[in-house]
Amino acid sequence: MVAKVNISLDAELVVEVMVLAGIGSPQDAIEAIVRDYIARGHRTEARTELKDQSLRELDVKPQDPQG
Template sequence: MAKTEISLDTELVVEVMVLSGIGNPRDAIEAVVRDYVVRGHRTETRTGEEAETRLREIDTTPRIQEG
């Protein structure tokens, strides 16, 4: 798996570490990101919708204003 290096605010990382109970900053952030992705998949499963499907359903035809 490819890895990406990013910079985050120290206070944010410490807060994530405290809330998750994980002592390693990298592991704490990874746990939060993985949880976020899993929750997204669960939501898609529950609602039966996927983000791409919802985007395709948007009506983009111009509306004529009557006045």
């Protein structure tokens, strides 16, 4: 069973989210936005991790002699 949390939000904010998300239920609209926000964060972490990994690989490769 998943724990549930009840929160209060400004009605105008919730209506705006419902309109933007195209979802008629306030609960579903807010949940969709929160899930999207979390998924976006995970994608950003994955991209950042790949970039960091490729930068580390560049640092490890021997460099051409300079001079």
